[in-house]
Amino acid sequence: MGLLRVRNPDRMRQGFCDHIAELMFELLFNVATIKGGGDFSVWHLQHNIAWDETLGYGDGPGRARKAVAFKLRRLLYNEIRELEKFPHYKSARILGLCLYVMGFSTLKRSDIDRYYRPLDKVVIRWTKRNYLRLMHVNPDVAAACLIGSVSFDSANRRLVKTYTKGLEREVPKRYLELDAFEEADGPAGETG
Helix, strand or coil: CCCEEECCCHHHHCCCCHHHHHHHHHHHHHHHHCCCCCCCHHHHCCCCCCCCHHHHHHHHCHHHHHHHHHHHHHHHHHHHHHHHHHHHHHHHHHHHHHHHHCCCCCCCCCCCCHHHHHHHHHHHHHHHHHHHHHHCCCHHHHHHHHCCCEEEECCCCEEEEEECCCCCCCCCEEEEEECCHHHHHHHHHHHC
């Protein structure tokens, strides 16, 4: 049996779990590029098929399954962190997919989606701290983070996720309050 987990892997010495996680990452990126304004067929493809089948992959017995899920969560978070150094559209789409399918409230222990709870917590924290800075540095890339039914409320400086109305009287919405950004800080913590 090959290596399940290689610490500090390089391209020449990766285990098969690294390769599977990379394939899943590319699948998630590709579905993140599908445009749709809250259309159920887009949600079904992005969440029920791609997201659940890749990140849901870690929810079960087996060391390899858990190793792949860990590696996939790490690839997703590392890609999002790229927005701090070099804002670009690939990272924006990954962040957008995460926000769209996971929503804004960190998951509780009883939730069925426990397999991506670690990712949920760090993505929400990262977004709260960095979205307004990203908006200042590169508004086009920040806008690319808003996919599906996620939008930016500029008046209240927060993100809004709008859900399907269903039988409720009002359209359900969730909000993610964003941390203030001081323009004097500039990109990557520079002053001036």
